[in-house]
Amino acid sequence: MALIDVEHLRKSFSIAIRQEGRLAALRSLVRRTYREVVAVDDVSFAVEAGEMVGYLGPNGAGKSTTMKMLTGILVPSGGRILVDGRDPHRQRTEHVRRIGVVFGQRTQLWWDLPTIESFELLRHIYQIPYERWRSNLTRFCDLLELQPFLATPVRQLSLGQRMRADLAAALLHDPAILFLDEPTIGLDVVARERIRAFLTQINREHGVTVILTTHDLGDIERLCQRVVLIDHGCVIYDGALAALRERYGRERALVVDLDPGGMHRPLDGLRQLAGVVALEQEGVRLRLVFDRHETTAAKVIAAVAEQTLVRDLTVEEPPIEGIVRAIYEAPRAGL
């Protein structure tokens, strides 16, 4: 059986509706009207041990709500979750012993105490044998370079340092699964890269299964072989990132550097070329976006060469942003 098994998961919240008119506040005390908001409508997927899965979707799609149900924080309104054979909410204490969680916006560390003290408290909370704890801590200190700020109170850490400390904290008790909600949010390029390298390592070398949500498309490209895309509380794609790119990444861009000394005919005619979606010019650089289902790179290059003198050219792969946008914008029936 899969390590994580989610079937027809659903979560709705009832939200009190503010009443209009005079004495509304008073009336709402007596009788409140509720509106049902469905955060997760129908989500099913399974994750095998050792996978690294990106759980993606636009804001409000239900990503965080799903994560909170998977980690046992929220009780599902319907459907079923089994993580390592357990119901995350009903068997909460056994369940959380086996998982590590990092929610990027919030720290799980003791705010006013030196970082090392949080790690020590976690040793007692999870009843980690001292030797095991010691060797894990040494390894994380090494991989995440925690040593310089172990004695610094958490509130004084930079965002990048805090995230590294939070990652170490989530892994000290050797969890089988790591849940990450926006692990690189707000970090600079170097800090992001360090965290990505670390995640790759614990996944590959230690077999930790990783589920992450992110808005950072670099994270997805770098970390996730498989992505689960959700929108409006439903799964709209589940599969390999490469296949996703193949299916929805119809657009390619041809970038041409024109020869400044060459003769140029007016380039506007290229816009009318079959399959060309957009044309941008900036100085001697020309950017042509085309649909590879309607034309080929060769045809576009030939057309450009006919009009002007080309010095250099490259064909760009579709950026993941564009793919995700295309999926979000596509009508749901078509998927």
Next chain:
Amino acid sequence: MLTLYMRLVGARIRAQMQYRASFIFELFGFALVTGVEFGVLLILFNRFDAVGGWSLYEVAILYGLSSISLSLVEMIGRGFDAPFERMMQQGAFDGILLRPWGTFFQILASEFQVRRLGRTIQGFGALMFGIAGLTISWTSAKIVLLVLAALSGSLIYLGLFVIGATICFWTIKTPEVLNAFIFGGQQLTSYPLSIYSEAIRVIFLSIVPLGMAIYPATLYLLDRSDPHGLPVGLAWAAFPAALLFLALSLAFWRYGVSKYQSVGS
């Protein structure tokens, strides 16, 4: 579990000590505020010889017990008060649910306010003041009841804090009415229950059994009887009643936790 509690509370106290100046200021602040409270009692008895037939020393015993029992809970149970509201507003309760321990235990261990010791000391002083001013014929039963009275009060106050916190699962904020019971209750039980109207006596002997915790035990201690015919033997029922009250509030807490909605991220 106890060692983990000590460790977590120790961490909390060390965190408070990070702001040493504010800590010392608050410790003195609380001692002063509660001192003023007792001052008011002294002023009152300067004008009147007795309240409901009770002398200053007798009321001081009620006041002392009431103050001690509340102060103990303010010291150990404030995790269910304002810090819990903050936790709910910021969604930090998520973190509690991610740890392999019971939620009640973790919230209890999340806060420890040493500065509340100010009230404990003051309450103890008032109790001693009362005992010294009276001639009490001591028996072992009286000593046991005295301790149980303070403990029962504490358990009920803790239950009230837990109920207030549980309501946060729906409203995010603890309703003020809970404070009316907690701090109003402390004021109320500082005086003999017999002076209040029947409605108040009934409420504080049944729904919120604070009246059962301290008043009957003090009657027993002072060999007095209640003018309304309240049996003095009720003093022995206080502790079981307090345990029942806390157990019910814990059941309510568990129900509240299952309704936790977290916050949007």
